[in-house]
Amino acid sequence: MTQTIPGSAARSGVSDAANTPETISGGHLVAKALKAEGVDTIFTLCGGHIIDIYDGCVDEGIAVIDVRHEQVAAHAADGYARITGRPGCAVVTAGPGTSDAITGVANAFRAESPMLLIGGQGALDQHKMGSLQDLPHVDMLTPITKFAATVPHTARTADMVSMAFRECFNGAPGPSFLEIPRDVLDAHVPYEQARLPKPGSYRASTRSAGDPAAVEQLADLIAHSERPCVLLGNQVWTCRATDAAIEFVRTLNIPAFMNGAGRGTLGPQDPMHFQLARRHAFIDADLIIIVGTPFDFRMGYGRRLSPTAKVVQIDLDYRTVGKNRDIDLGIVGDVGAVLAATTAASSGRVGHSAAGRKAWIDELRAFETAAYERRLPRQRSDAMPIDPYRLVHEINEFLTEDSIYIGDGGDIVTFSGQVVQPKSPGHWMDPGPLGTLGVGIPFVMAAKHARPDKEVVALFGDGAFSLTGWDFETLVRFNLPFVGIVGNNSSMNQIRYGQIQKYGEGRGRVGNTLGRVKYDQFAKMLGGYGEEVSDPADIAPALQRARESGLPSLINVWVDPDVYAPGTMNQTMYK
Numbered sequence: 001m002t003q004t005i006p007g008s009a010a011r012s013g014v015s016d017a018a019n020t021p022e023t024i025s026g027g028h029l030v031a032k033a034l035k036a037e038g039v040d041t042i043f044t045l046c047g048g049h050i051i052d053i054y055d056g057c058v059d060e061g062i063a064v065i066d067v068r069h070e071q072v073a074a075h076a077a078d079g080y081a082r083i084t085g086r087p088g089c090a091v092v093t094a095g096p097g098t099s100d101a102i103t104g105v106a107n108a109f110r111a112e113s114p115m116l117l118i119g120g121q122g123a124l125d126q127h128k129m130g131s132l133q134d135l136p137h138v139d140m141l142t143p144i145t146k147f148a149a150t151v152p153h154t155a156r157t158a159d160m161v162s163m164a165f166r167e168c169f170n171g172a173p174g175p176s177f178l179e180i181p182r183d184v185l186d187a188h189v190p191y192e193q194a195r196l197p198k199p200g201s202y203r204a205s206t207r208s209a210g211d212p213a214a215v216e217q218l219a220d221l222i223a224h225s226e227r228p229c230v231l232l233g234n235q236v237w238t239c240r241a242t243d244a245a246i247e248f249v250r251t252l253n254i255p256a257f258m259n260g261a262g263r264g265t266l267g268p269q270d271p272m273h274f275q276l277a278r279r280h281a282f283i284d285a286d287l288i289i290i291v292g293t294p295f296d297f298r299m300g301y302g303r304r305l306s307p308t309a310k311v312v313q314i315d316l317d318y319r320t321v322g323k324n325r326d327i328d329l330g331i332v333g334d335v336g337a338v339l340a341a342t343t344a345a346s347s348g349r350v351g352h353s354a355a356g357r358k359a360w361i362d363e364l365r366a367f368e369t370a371a372y373e374r375r376l377p378r379q380r381s382d383a384m385p386i387d388p389y390r391l392v393h394e395i396n397e398f399l400t401e402d403s404i405y406i407g408d409g410g411d412i413v414t415f416s417g418q419v420v421q422p423k424s425p426g427h428w429m430d431p432g433p434l435g436t437l438g439v440g441i442p443f444v445m446a447a448k449h450a451r452p453d454k455e456v457v458a459l460f461g462d463g464a465f466s467l468t469g470w471d472f473e474t475l476v477r478f479n480l481p482f483v484g485i486v487g488n489n490s491s492m493n494q495i496r497y498g499q500i501q502k503y504g505e506g507r508g509r510v511g512n513t514l515g516r517v518k519y520d521q522f523a524k525m526l527g528g529y530g531e532e533v534s535d536p537a538d539i540a541p542a543l544q545r546a547r548e549s550g551l552p553s554l555i556n557v558w559v560d561p562d563v564y565a566p567g568t569m570n571q572t573m574y575k
Helices: 026-036 053-062 069-083 096-100 100-110 137-144 154-168 182-186 212-223 236-237 242-252 276-285 297-304 335-348 354-381 388-400 410-420 440-450 462-477 492-504 519-525 536-548
Strands: 023-025 040-046 064-067 086-091 115-121 148-149 176-179 188-191 227-232 256-258 287-291 310-315 329-332 403-408 455-461 483-488 529-533 553-558
Touching: 023 026, 023 053, 023 137, 023 455, 023 529, 026 053, 026 154, 026 176, 026 182, 040 053, 040 310, 040 519, 053 064, 053 182, 053 462, 069 086, 069 096, 069 100, 069 115, 069 440, 069 519, 096 212, 100 115, 100 137, 100 354, 115 182, 137 148, 137 176, 137 492, 137 536, 148 154, 154 188, 176 182, 182 335, 212 287, 212 310, 212 329, 212 335, 227 242, 236 242, 236 335, 242 335, 256 329, 276 310, 276 354, 297 354, 310 335, 310 462, 310 553, 329 553, 354 388, 388 410, 388 455, 388 483, 388 536, 403 410, 410 455, 410 492, 440 455, 462 519, 483 519, 483 536, 519 529, 529 536, 536 553
Parallel strands: 040 064, 040 086, 086 115, 115 176, 148 176, 227 256, 227 287, 287 310, 310 329, 403 455, 455 483, 483 553, 529 553
Antiparallel strands: 023 188
């Protein structure tokens, strides 16, 4: 190991005389590898094992956002990847630092989000000796990552960072993990021995258009379908396939539904945009195309689809296609490339013309309109305590074309999923299929840091906010303003409903009742803006004042604790 002395030249192992690098440390190699990958920010909580990475990040111009809990760092890295399309990175110390971040990595794994978690580790020469914060990190992270490994030597550091990122994008995206022992990270190696991959020169294109014969078969199915529909899922945004998806549905006249990050692909006023008629469409359609979303619990494991319809599934991951439900056609590839190829292959096909589907589209539109009108009185309700439908209606009205909406909660966010409609692609963020509470503040952090020109609006359940809410202070410290709303019913209401259904009212409050916390005062205490709302007429003015404050904000809205979202009441686990 090269001994260093204070001063930037010695710290980076640079010869002042020749102004050329002689040696470089593991931490600086990490930073260079991150820079080559396009990472401009790391999210972190400090620890003695990892500080040389900070030193390298400063030299490489990489922002260091330090948070109050490692779970927040991991969630923020996930959120950064979702917003930017580039991989996110969280850096945490060994032992409890890494174990604290596991929930964020697990959430990214289920949500197919490409991020790298770097964890510290005790020195190699102390292996199995009981060094400070020693844990078997790789064994712990392997089941919930696409790649997990230990960096064995300083010269391999940048190479293994690149390897981890490469695996993040192998098939459907996901997280990777690297642990770097303290002596490996701090040691210096001759610069010429360091394996520094050249940016853009160590990965193949992942934009496969799928099997051409399968694309032709799909085009034929569409041509002969009278009642088709398509569900545009998370991978439409992951693959940045918005334009291809829009051209597909408009050119071929196919009604479209959206879920997850696919929300916003079509604007609320688009004639092919549908939301409330999905169940009706899935029952009556003769062709159902599922794009970039698995047959998991959100899809009733595929059982909600008509047994007589032709079902097509398009996905980045071979393992997802046909899982839990038989399909008529599966295509593995970049969903944008597959949709674009299908649109091209459909040109001039003999069969049902797009115009011939007018009756089907009119039927769905009538169903959609009727469902909206049935719910509208509750969205405009003046009841006190406030009906959650009124709250999410006001939020939807408040959003602009540039508002990124983030949902973090159980019952209250289930309400918002029915009402809130992002106006633009990539402007909806939720935990994803793991259903992790506590993503809100870190997602706000990532979204506002990565897209400072965008307004960020976040709805929290009071239980969800409590998990990571102390990093509201981080938003104040880094001047990351947003409009936050807490739907406060002093309960973990999604669970409370289930307990009542199983055990009766007498045991409905066991383990799920929260204190009557005034989160507006919490925001003020930490240097943000806060307001309390108990009258529905005050929601819109309070949101506007939060927007105008230019500060991180929390509007504490007291909602009716005895009103539950339909999605909560329909959960099969409660029946």
